[in-house]
Amino acid sequence: MKLTSETKLFLGVLVGTVIIVIGAMIAMTRPAKPIAKDKLVSGAQHTIGPKDAAVYLVEFSDYQCPACGQFYTVVKELTDTYKDRLLFVYRNYPLPIHEMAIPAAYAAEAAALQGKYWEMHDALFTNQAALSEKMISSLAQDMGLRMEDFTKDMQSDGVKKIVTDDIALGDSIGINATPTFYLNGVKLNLTTLNDLKVAVTNAIAAEK
Amino acid sequence: MHTKEKTLNRIIFILSIAGLLMGVYVLQSFLRQTGIICLTGGGCEAVRRSPLSYPFGIPVPAIGVFGYAFLMVLTFLRTINHQLGMKLLPWVIGMATFGICFVTWFTYTEVFQIKGICMWCGISALNMYIIFGLSVKSLLIEKKS
Numbered sequence: 421m422k423l424t425s426e427t428k429l430f431l432g433v434l435v436g437t438v439i440i441v442i443g444a445m446i447a448m449t450r451p452a453k454p455i456a457k458d459k460l461v462s463g464a465q466h467t468i469g470p471k472d473a474a475v476y477l478v479e480f481s482d483y484q485c486p487a488c489g490q491f492y493t494v495v496k497e498l499t500d501t502y503k504d505r506l507l508f509v510y511r512n513y514p515l516p517i518h519e520m521a522i523p524a525a526y527a528a529e530a531a532a533l534q535g536k537y538w539e540m541h542d543a544l545f546t547n548q549a550a551l552s553e554k555m556i557s558s559l560a561q562d563m564g565l566r567m568e569d570f571t572k573d574m575q576s577d578g579v580k581k582i583v584t585d586d587i588a589l590g591d592s593i594g595i596n597a598t599p600t601f602y603l604n605g606v607k608l609n610l611t612t613l614n615d616l617k618v619a620v621t622n623a624i625a626a627e628k
Numbered sequence: 629m630h631t632k633e634k635t636l637n638r639i640i641f642i643l644s645i646a647g648l649l650m651g652v653y654v655l656q657s658f659l660r661q662t663g664i665i666c667l668t669g670g671g672c673e674a675v676r677r678s679p680l681s682y683p684f685g686i687p688v689p690a691i692g693v694f695g696y697a698f699l700m701v702l703t704f705l706r707t708i709n710h711q712l713g714m715k716l717l718p719w720v721i722g723m724a725t726f727g728i729c730f731v732t733w734f735t736y737t738e739v740f741q742i743k744g745i746c747m748w749c750g751i752s753a754l755n756m757y758i759i760f761g762l763s764v765k766s767l768l769i770e771k772k773s
Binding site: 431437 | 652664673677678700
Protein backbone atom coordinates (compact mmCIF):
# COMPACT_ATOMS: atom_id res chain seq x y z
CA MET A 421 0.00 0.00 0.00
CA LYS A 422 1.38 3.38 -1.00
CA LEU A 423 0.99 5.99 1.70
CA THR A 424 0.03 9.53 0.73
CA SER A 425 2.19 12.42 1.93
CA GLU A 426 -0.70 13.43 4.24
CA THR A 427 -0.77 9.96 5.81
CA LYS A 428 3.03 9.97 6.20
CA LEU A 429 2.88 13.36 7.94
CA PHE A 430 0.12 12.19 10.30
CA LEU A 431 1.99 8.97 10.98
CA GLY A 432 5.14 10.89 11.88
CA VAL A 433 3.25 13.17 14.26
CA LEU A 434 1.38 10.20 15.73
CA VAL A 435 4.57 8.25 16.40
CA GLY A 436 6.22 11.35 17.87
CA THR A 437 3.25 11.93 20.15
CA VAL A 438 3.21 8.31 21.33
CA ILE A 439 6.94 8.50 22.14
CA ILE A 440 6.45 11.77 24.06
CA VAL A 441 3.46 10.37 25.97
CA ILE A 442 5.24 7.13 26.89
CA GLY A 443 8.37 9.04 27.96
CA ALA A 444 6.30 11.47 30.02
CA MET A 445 4.32 8.68 31.68
CA ILE A 446 7.50 6.83 32.64
CA ALA A 447 9.09 9.99 34.02
CA MET A 448 6.00 11.27 35.79
CA THR A 449 4.60 8.09 37.31
CA ARG A 450 7.68 7.53 39.43
CA PRO A 451 6.55 7.94 43.04
CA ALA A 452 7.32 11.40 44.42
CA LYS A 453 10.30 11.41 46.77
CA PRO A 454 9.53 12.27 50.41
CA ILE A 455 10.52 15.81 51.32
CA ALA A 456 13.40 15.96 53.79
CA LYS A 457 12.43 16.55 57.41
CA ASP A 458 14.92 19.41 57.60
CA LYS A 459 13.14 21.27 54.85
CA LEU A 460 9.64 20.81 56.27
CA VAL A 461 10.35 21.11 59.96
CA SER A 462 13.46 23.19 60.50
CA GLY A 463 12.69 26.83 60.96
CA ALA A 464 9.09 26.00 61.90
CA GLN A 465 7.86 28.39 64.52
CA HIS A 466 5.11 26.29 66.02
CA THR A 467 5.17 22.61 66.88
CA ILE A 468 3.42 20.22 69.23
CA GLY A 469 5.06 17.03 70.48
CA PRO A 470 8.65 15.85 70.84
CA LYS A 471 11.05 17.32 68.26
CA ASP A 472 12.74 13.94 67.84
CA ALA A 473 9.52 11.96 67.33
CA ALA A 474 9.86 9.32 64.63
CA VAL A 475 6.54 10.35 63.12
CA TYR A 476 6.01 13.94 62.07
CA LEU A 477 2.98 15.58 60.53
CA VAL A 478 3.25 18.95 58.80
CA GLU A 479 0.14 20.90 57.89
CA PHE A 480 -0.05 23.81 55.48
CA SER A 481 -3.26 25.54 56.39
CA ASP A 482 -5.44 28.61 56.15
CA TYR A 483 -7.51 29.86 59.11
CA GLN A 484 -10.43 30.73 56.88
CA CYS A 485 -10.58 27.60 54.74
CA PRO A 486 -13.60 25.46 55.72
CA ALA A 487 -11.82 22.14 55.09
CA CYS A 488 -8.94 23.31 57.34
CA GLY A 489 -11.53 24.00 60.03
CA GLN A 490 -12.86 20.47 59.70
CA PHE A 491 -9.39 18.90 59.80
CA TYR A 492 -8.52 21.07 62.83
CA THR A 493 -10.61 18.83 65.10
CA VAL A 494 -8.93 15.68 63.73
CA VAL A 495 -5.45 17.15 64.20
CA LYS A 496 -6.38 18.17 67.75
CA GLU A 497 -7.53 14.63 68.49
CA LEU A 498 -4.33 13.15 67.02
CA THR A 499 -1.99 15.51 68.87
CA ASP A 500 -3.83 14.72 72.13
CA THR A 501 -3.80 10.97 71.56
CA TYR A 502 -0.19 10.72 70.42
CA LYS A 503 1.31 13.64 72.33
CA ASP A 504 4.49 11.72 73.17
CA ARG A 505 5.01 10.12 69.76
CA LEU A 506 3.88 12.58 67.15
CA LEU A 507 5.50 15.85 66.16
CA PHE A 508 2.95 18.21 64.64
CA VAL A 509 4.07 21.29 62.72
CA TYR A 510 1.68 24.03 61.63
CA ARG A 511 2.65 26.13 58.62
CA ASN A 512 0.73 29.14 57.34
CA TYR A 513 -0.59 28.96 53.82
CA PRO A 514 -3.31 31.65 53.64
CA LEU A 515 -5.07 31.57 50.28
CA PRO A 516 -5.66 34.91 48.53
CA ILE A 517 -9.34 34.09 48.04
CA HIS A 518 -9.91 34.24 51.81
CA GLU A 519 -10.04 37.84 52.95
CA MET A 520 -9.40 37.13 56.62
CA ALA A 521 -6.82 34.37 56.17
CA ILE A 522 -3.76 36.66 56.21
CA PRO A 523 -4.92 38.85 59.15
CA ALA A 524 -5.72 35.64 61.05
CA ALA A 525 -2.25 34.23 60.35
CA TYR A 526 -0.70 37.54 61.50
CA ALA A 527 -2.87 37.44 64.64
CA ALA A 528 -1.65 33.96 65.54
CA GLU A 529 1.98 35.01 65.00
CA ALA A 530 1.47 38.21 66.99
CA ALA A 531 -0.10 36.20 69.83
CA ALA A 532 2.94 33.90 69.70
CA LEU A 533 5.14 36.86 70.67
CA GLN A 534 3.19 36.95 73.92
CA GLY A 535 3.38 33.18 74.37
CA LYS A 536 -0.19 32.49 73.29
CA TYR A 537 0.19 31.05 69.80
CA TRP A 538 -1.76 27.83 70.30
CA GLU A 539 -4.50 29.62 72.26
CA MET A 540 -5.00 32.01 69.34
CA HIS A 541 -4.69 29.17 66.83
CA ASP A 542 -7.46 27.23 68.59
CA ALA A 543 -9.64 30.31 68.97
CA LEU A 544 -9.30 31.23 65.28
CA PHE A 545 -10.39 27.79 64.12
CA THR A 546 -13.15 27.57 66.72
CA ASN A 547 -14.55 30.93 65.56
CA GLN A 548 -13.73 30.41 61.88
CA ALA A 549 -17.27 31.05 60.64
CA ALA A 550 -17.31 34.53 62.19
CA LEU A 551 -13.73 35.68 61.48
CA SER A 552 -13.36 39.45 61.24
CA GLU A 553 -10.94 42.15 62.42
CA LYS A 554 -13.31 42.83 65.31
CA MET A 555 -13.50 39.15 66.22
CA ILE A 556 -9.69 38.85 66.22
CA SER A 557 -9.38 41.84 68.56
CA SER A 558 -12.03 40.40 70.80
CA LEU A 559 -10.26 37.02 70.92
CA ALA A 560 -6.97 38.74 71.77
CA GLN A 561 -8.66 40.70 74.56
CA ASP A 562 -10.29 37.56 75.96
CA MET A 563 -6.86 35.91 76.05
CA GLY A 564 -5.50 38.78 78.07
CA LEU A 565 -2.99 39.90 75.44
CA ARG A 566 -1.43 43.34 75.72
CA MET A 567 -3.56 44.93 73.00
CA GLU A 568 -1.21 47.72 72.08
CA ASP A 569 1.66 45.31 71.46
CA PHE A 570 -0.62 42.81 69.72
CA THR A 571 -1.94 45.41 67.26
CA LYS A 572 1.57 46.69 66.58
CA ASP A 573 3.00 43.16 66.17
CA MET A 574 0.28 42.17 63.73
CA GLN A 575 1.64 44.81 61.35
CA SER A 576 5.32 44.20 62.09
CA ASP A 577 7.78 43.05 59.44
CA GLY A 578 8.90 40.18 61.66
CA VAL A 579 5.40 38.68 61.86
CA LYS A 580 4.79 39.24 58.16
CA LYS A 581 8.09 37.52 57.36
CA ILE A 582 7.15 34.37 59.30
CA VAL A 583 3.96 34.06 57.25
CA THR A 584 5.69 34.94 53.98
CA ASP A 585 8.42 32.37 54.64
CA ASP A 586 5.82 29.66 55.25
CA ILE A 587 4.04 30.57 52.01
CA ALA A 588 7.35 30.57 50.12
CA LEU A 589 8.14 27.10 51.48
CA GLY A 590 4.68 25.90 50.43
CA ASP A 591 5.12 27.36 46.96
CA SER A 592 8.55 25.78 46.60
CA ILE A 593 7.13 22.30 47.20
CA GLY A 594 4.13 22.80 44.93
CA ILE A 595 1.31 23.40 47.38
CA ASN A 596 -1.75 24.96 45.79
CA ALA A 597 -4.56 23.97 48.12
CA THR A 598 -5.31 23.78 51.82
CA PRO A 599 -5.11 21.88 53.98
CA THR A 600 -2.11 19.96 52.66
CA PHE A 601 -0.53 17.43 55.00
CA TYR A 602 2.87 15.78 54.87
CA LEU A 603 3.35 12.68 56.98
CA ASN A 604 7.03 11.83 57.41
CA GLY A 605 7.71 13.96 54.33
CA VAL A 606 5.16 12.25 52.10
CA LYS A 607 2.22 14.28 50.84
CA LEU A 608 -1.08 12.76 51.91
CA ASN A 609 -3.98 12.47 49.56
CA LEU A 610 -7.01 12.76 51.79
CA THR A 611 -10.59 12.50 50.72
CA THR A 612 -12.18 12.14 54.15
CA LEU A 613 -11.32 13.34 57.65
CA ASN A 614 -10.86 9.74 58.69
CA ASP A 615 -8.12 9.24 56.08
CA LEU A 616 -5.82 11.49 58.12
CA LYS A 617 -6.57 9.59 61.32
CA VAL A 618 -5.87 6.27 59.61
CA ALA A 619 -2.62 7.49 58.00
CA VAL A 620 -1.20 8.85 61.27
CA THR A 621 -2.35 5.86 63.32
CA ASN A 622 -0.74 3.46 60.84
CA ALA A 623 2.52 5.44 60.83
CA ILE A 624 2.62 5.44 64.63
CA ALA A 625 1.86 1.70 64.74
CA ALA A 626 4.64 1.03 62.22
CA GLU A 627 7.12 2.79 64.49
CA LYS A 628 6.33 0.57 67.49
CA MET B 629 -10.94 13.95 0.83
CA HIS B 630 -12.09 17.45 -0.09
CA THR B 631 -9.42 20.13 0.59
CA LYS B 632 -11.60 21.86 3.19
CA GLU B 633 -12.33 18.57 4.85
CA LYS B 634 -8.64 17.71 4.81
CA THR B 635 -7.93 20.95 6.69
CA LEU B 636 -10.67 20.20 9.21
CA ASN B 637 -9.27 16.70 9.72
CA ARG B 638 -5.82 18.18 10.35
CA ILE B 639 -7.24 20.59 12.93
CA ILE B 640 -9.13 17.78 14.69
CA PHE B 641 -5.91 15.74 14.71
CA ILE B 642 -3.94 18.60 16.29
CA LEU B 643 -6.68 19.32 18.85
CA SER B 644 -6.80 15.63 19.74
CA ILE B 645 -3.04 15.64 20.37
CA ALA B 646 -3.40 18.76 22.53
CA GLY B 647 -6.22 17.09 24.49
CA LEU B 648 -4.21 13.91 24.86
CA LEU B 649 -1.17 15.75 26.24
CA MET B 650 -3.34 17.71 28.70
CA GLY B 651 -5.02 14.48 29.76
CA VAL B 652 -1.67 12.76 30.34
CA TYR B 653 -0.46 15.67 32.48
CA VAL B 654 -3.60 15.65 34.66
CA LEU B 655 -3.71 11.84 34.79
CA GLN B 656 -0.17 11.59 36.18
CA SER B 657 -1.21 13.97 38.94
CA PHE B 658 -4.21 11.75 39.73
CA LEU B 659 -1.99 8.67 39.77
CA ARG B 660 0.85 10.19 41.78
CA GLN B 661 -1.46 12.27 43.97
CA THR B 662 0.62 15.34 43.32
CA GLY B 663 -0.40 18.95 42.80
CA ILE B 664 -1.58 20.32 39.47
CA ILE B 665 -0.60 23.71 38.09
CA CYS B 666 -3.93 25.51 38.27
CA LEU B 667 -4.87 29.11 37.51
CA THR B 668 -8.32 28.65 39.03
CA GLY B 669 -7.15 28.60 42.65
CA GLY B 670 -7.53 25.29 44.45
CA GLY B 671 -10.14 24.05 41.96
CA CYS B 672 -7.93 21.39 40.36
CA GLU B 673 -7.04 19.97 43.78
CA ALA B 674 -10.68 19.94 44.87
CA VAL B 675 -11.59 18.10 41.68
CA ARG B 676 -8.70 15.65 42.02
CA ARG B 677 -9.63 14.83 45.60
CA SER B 678 -13.32 14.33 44.93
CA PRO B 679 -14.62 10.75 44.64
CA LEU B 680 -16.87 12.12 41.87
CA SER B 681 -13.76 12.43 39.70
CA TYR B 682 -13.41 8.63 39.68
CA PRO B 683 -16.59 7.29 38.02
CA PHE B 684 -16.57 3.47 38.35
CA GLY B 685 -13.12 3.87 39.91
CA ILE B 686 -11.66 5.30 36.69
CA PRO B 687 -9.92 8.68 36.99
CA VAL B 688 -11.69 11.18 34.72
CA PRO B 689 -8.47 12.17 32.87
CA ALA B 690 -7.95 8.51 31.90
CA ILE B 691 -11.28 8.64 30.07
CA GLY B 692 -10.11 11.85 28.38
CA VAL B 693 -6.80 10.28 27.35
CA PHE B 694 -8.62 7.29 25.86
CA GLY B 695 -11.10 9.51 24.00
CA TYR B 696 -8.48 11.83 22.54
CA ALA B 697 -6.20 8.91 21.59
CA PHE B 698 -9.13 7.29 19.78
CA LEU B 699 -9.87 10.53 17.91
CA MET B 700 -6.20 10.89 17.04
CA VAL B 701 -6.07 7.39 15.53
CA LEU B 702 -9.37 7.88 13.66
CA THR B 703 -8.23 11.16 12.09
CA PHE B 704 -4.96 9.51 11.11
CA LEU B 705 -6.74 6.54 9.49
CA ARG B 706 -9.03 8.95 7.59
CA THR B 707 -6.00 10.18 5.64
CA ILE B 708 -5.26 6.73 4.13
CA ASN B 709 -7.90 6.92 1.42
CA HIS B 710 -11.13 8.71 0.63
CA GLN B 711 -13.37 5.68 1.15
CA LEU B 712 -11.96 4.91 4.58
CA GLY B 713 -12.11 8.62 5.37
CA MET B 714 -15.84 8.64 4.63
CA LYS B 715 -16.46 5.44 6.56
CA LEU B 716 -14.67 6.73 9.65
CA LEU B 717 -16.27 10.17 9.77
CA PRO B 718 -19.37 8.89 11.64
CA TRP B 719 -16.98 7.31 14.17
CA VAL B 720 -15.29 10.68 14.71
CA ILE B 721 -18.68 12.34 15.16
CA GLY B 722 -19.79 9.54 17.48
CA MET B 723 -16.68 9.85 19.62
CA ALA B 724 -16.97 13.65 19.71
CA THR B 725 -20.66 13.35 20.67
CA PHE B 726 -19.77 11.03 23.54
CA GLY B 727 -16.97 13.51 24.39
CA ILE B 728 -19.25 16.53 24.64
CA CYS B 729 -21.83 14.59 26.66
CA PHE B 730 -19.08 13.50 29.04
CA VAL B 731 -17.47 16.95 29.43
CA THR B 732 -20.88 18.56 29.90
CA TRP B 733 -21.75 16.07 32.64
CA PHE B 734 -18.37 16.56 34.29
CA THR B 735 -18.50 20.36 34.10
CA TYR B 736 -21.94 20.21 35.75
CA THR B 737 -20.50 17.90 38.44
CA GLU B 738 -17.57 20.25 39.03
CA VAL B 739 -19.70 23.37 39.36
CA PHE B 740 -22.68 22.04 41.31
CA GLN B 741 -21.38 19.05 43.24
CA ILE B 742 -17.63 19.38 43.72
CA LYS B 743 -17.93 23.18 43.77
CA GLY B 744 -14.50 23.63 42.22
CA ILE B 745 -13.41 24.38 38.67
CA CYS B 746 -10.36 22.68 37.22
CA MET B 747 -8.75 24.82 34.53
CA TRP B 748 -7.55 21.77 32.55
CA CYS B 749 -11.02 20.21 32.55
CA GLY B 750 -12.46 23.51 31.28
CA ILE B 751 -9.92 23.75 28.45
CA SER B 752 -10.48 20.09 27.58
CA ALA B 753 -14.26 20.62 27.52
CA LEU B 754 -13.88 23.57 25.16
CA ASN B 755 -11.47 21.53 23.02
CA MET B 756 -14.00 18.71 22.73
CA TYR B 757 -16.78 21.12 21.75
CA ILE B 758 -14.56 22.52 18.98
CA ILE B 759 -13.75 19.00 17.76
CA PHE B 760 -17.45 18.18 17.72
CA GLY B 761 -18.23 21.35 15.76
CA LEU B 762 -15.46 20.63 13.24
CA SER B 763 -16.53 17.01 12.77
CA VAL B 764 -20.12 18.09 12.09
CA LYS B 765 -18.80 20.67 9.63
CA SER B 766 -16.85 17.87 7.90
CA LEU B 767 -20.02 15.84 7.59
CA LEU B 768 -21.85 18.79 6.03
CA ILE B 769 -19.04 19.29 3.50
CA GLU B 770 -19.03 15.57 2.73
CA LYS B 771 -22.79 15.59 2.15
CA LYS B 772 -22.60 18.62 -0.13
CA SER B 773 -19.91 17.07 -2.31
